[in-house]
Amino acid sequence: MVLVNLRSYLGSFTEGRLLERLNRFVVLVEVNGEERRAHLSDTGRLGELLKEGAPVLLAPNPRGKLDYKFVAVKSEQEWVLLNTSVHSLIAKKVLEEGLLGFKPKELKPEFRFGRSRIDFLIDGELLLEVKGCNLVRGEVCLFPDAPTERGRRHLEELVSAVKKGYRGALLFLAFRSCRSFLPNRETDPQFAETLESALREGVELFVVRLSFLPSGEVVFKGSLNPSP
Numbered sequence: 001m002v003l004v005n006l007r008s009y010l011g012s013f014t015e016g017r018l019l020e021r022l023n024r025f026v027v028l029v030e031v032n033g034e035e036r037r038a039h040l041s042d043t044g045r046l047g048e049l050l051k052e053g054a055p056v057l058l059a060p061n062p063r064g065k066l067d068y069k070f071v072a073v074k075s076e077q078e079w080v081l082l083n084t085s086v087h088s089l090i091a092k093k094v095l096e097e098g099l100l101g102f103k104p105k106e107l108k109p110e111f112r113f114g115r116s117r118i119d120f121l122i123d124g125e126l127l128l129e130v131k132g133c134n135l136v137r138g139e140v141c142l143f144p145d146a147p148t149e150r151g152r153r154h155l156e157e158l159v160s161a162v163k164k165g166y167r168g169a170l171l172f173l174a175f176r177s178c179r180s181f182l183p184n185r186e187t188d189p190q191f192a193e194t195l196e197s198a199l200r201e202g203v204e205l206f207v208v209r210l211s212f213l214p215s216g217e218v219v220f221k222g223s224l225n226p227s228p
Contacts, residue, residue: 003093006086007216010059010071018054018073021046027070029056038068041084042132044145049073049080049134057214059083072212080134081175081212088119090210090218091130091171095122099220100171100206114157126167129154133174133181133207141178141207141224147188155191155198162202169204170195172226180225181207 007013019028019035024043027050029036038058050073057079058068072079088109095104104122111121120128135145144151158168172181183192199205207224 001097001220003090003097003210003218003220005216006071006081006083006212006218009086009089010069010083010216012060013071013214013216014058014060014068016056016058016068018050018052018056020052021050026066027056029058029068029070031058031068036067038070039064039066040070040082042070042082042134044134046082046134046145049075049082072214078177079212079214081132081210081218082134084132087130087132087173090173091119091128093218094171094173094208094220095120095128097220099208099223114160116154116157118154118157118161126169127158127161128169128171129158130171130173133172134176135184136176136178139177139179141172141174141176141181141209142184142187143172143181144184144188144191148191151188152191152194155194155203158203159198159201167204168198168202169206170198172205172207174207174209174224175212176209177211178209178224 016029016031021027055074057071061069108121110117118127119130133143135142161168185192205226207226209221211219
């Protein structure tokens, strides 16, 4: 099932080749034989993806100082979406299609709760936070690929919401080919422990596997077995 075509939101794509990551937010790419700079919104380590010479897809960056926005990188035979700015858009399509087992009547984005903005308040009762997952080991998708204090705080906010009478849930968008999901205990044991605690407190966990195509289409491939 095609959920959305990101070209409608990001603009036409330009093909390039990765040269190096200059810092957390900037990558150096080669486009038509010339060096250009692109903004990278995913601040994870991405060490297994951002390899010199890897094919990349870029979008226009008309308002920014850099030449392009980084969209995706090709790893082996699959394109991996690394533009976090479209995560909420994709999650909204997942929700609207009823792919989590229910169809919302009302979605309020960026809902302020506690010290955070949670991605969605659904039907006035369910707080849903969205995370992108792009690390895979064997057939297991893992999150996070770098320690995430923000991720732990969001889990704590969801637990607080459950105690106040809301439903709280975490949705992982897995952009890799995998059969199951696990928290990355090796990289961030605190996040893994916080997730396990949150689930015991009643926070719900959803994981969907998605495929990104160079045409811009994001395809729903099914739900994954979350095994924290």
